[in-house]
Amino acid sequence: MTLLDRFFGNNKAKEALVFYQRDGRFPHGILLEGQEGTGRKTFARMIAAAALCEGENAPCGQCRHCKKIWKDIHPDVQWIAPEPGKKSFKKEQVERLRADAWIKPNEAPRKVYILCETQYMTAWAQNALLKLLEEPPAGVMFILTCDNRFHLLETVRSRVITLTMEAPGEEAAVRALLDQMPELDAEKAHAAAGRSGGNVGLAKRLLADGQYALILEKAAGLCEKMERADRFGILQVLSGFENDREGLLCCLAQVRQLLAQNTTDAFLKKNGRQYRILPLQAGKVLDIIEQGMEYARQNMGMPLLTTWLGAGIGSAFEE
Ligand SMILES: [Zn+2]
Structure with missing residues (x-):
């Protein structure tokens, strides 16, 4: 049992991750494209955990790296996103990242940067990252999320491997909801999964007050x-x-x-x-x-x- 068993749907993306894992070689840059609610952030965590995990069945969810990644407190896994309410990355965020990437990891063998909603990156910001994406310092990995790959520059797209995330469908969404919200009753889970078109994130939002x-x-x-x-x-x-x-x-x-x-x-x-x-x-x-x-x-x-x-x-x- 790995963390992946609790991520429902998106089999293609999971297969790719298992492949990188077995091979021991992760791409320098992975782009997760998909609509809101399709699990891009959760899957980004999965990739980071798989890359850093010390357990036998990575991502094990049990080792020190997995645990910290899951709580978003791992010093070698950094999240970079537009500031709340803003729809663009600040120049300083990009500059800090460019400098930080050359500093050795704290406790893991690798460093992972997760850049969220990169469709909001200006052309300047994207261009500023090109060199890093192409030839990152040893052990540095980038995971980008966006709504649609075509909202990124072609030069960025060509330097990353794109995995498309999709709503897992109604049945899988019900299982995901019941797994993540054990107190939820099955009838409500079915209703929310149906109304959301099988989109787990949206279904959770529907269930929120x-x-x-x-x-x-x-x-x-x-x-x-x-x-x-x-x-x-x-x-x-x-x-x-x-x-x-x-x-x-x-x-x-x-x-x-x-x-x-x-x-x-x-x-x-x-x-x-x-x-x-x-x-x-x-x-x-x-x-x-x-x-x-x-x-x-x-x-x-x-x-x-x-x-x-x-x-x-x-x-x-x-x-
Ligand atoms: Zn682990």
Whole structure:
């Protein structure tokens, strides 16, 4: 049993890690690309642990290195990310890293730098790291995370091995949730896994207080604006998600569910009313939502996406 057995889904990435581990040779640079909630940070920890582990079945989770890495207190595993609330790396962060990489590790045979959300690195910052990525000091490894590899310079992409992280799917998400939150009951785990489309991080967010209820409220609000053909209101609700891709996806999934069930007796019984939205209009909205969710998965910019959705949904209610 290694830590990897408790990381559900993403078999390709896990296979790659097992391969590096057996071979004893880790790439200098690994890029973990994937949407929020797909486990990039957890997997970055796995890689660092696998690289530094002293146990027999690495990453064992038991040795001093694994334990410290798991608590994010290992002196030779450094996390570098944009400051909270900011969406860019500071010049000093990059300069400090460039100097620090040449200092010998404290207690492990290697040093690992984990750079989070590197899609927010300026071209300057990326260029400043090129040389290190290409020929790092002995024993230095870089793990980068980003939403989409194409948001990085080609020169960076060509110097790292990219592993794509994906939502593990509903069944695996349920297992992951129950493993990580032993007090959670199975029914809630299934509901959250289903609503999140099998995305563990998002499912956890849904289970956290408040968040989920708020999104449900917005989805219902959106349906009310639709029945009043309030096109400005529709746009307004959607633009509230401009900085929240996962929230938008969740809201759209909920609207889809509401519209699909709107004409059923069960819906009437549960909600005391049905939305006055014609099947033809609902059909148009559902098509737009499908397309919008696809665009979201392809990482279309959020301001553009919310505007596109608002205009599209609004047009279904034109006189
Ligand atoms: Zn270990």
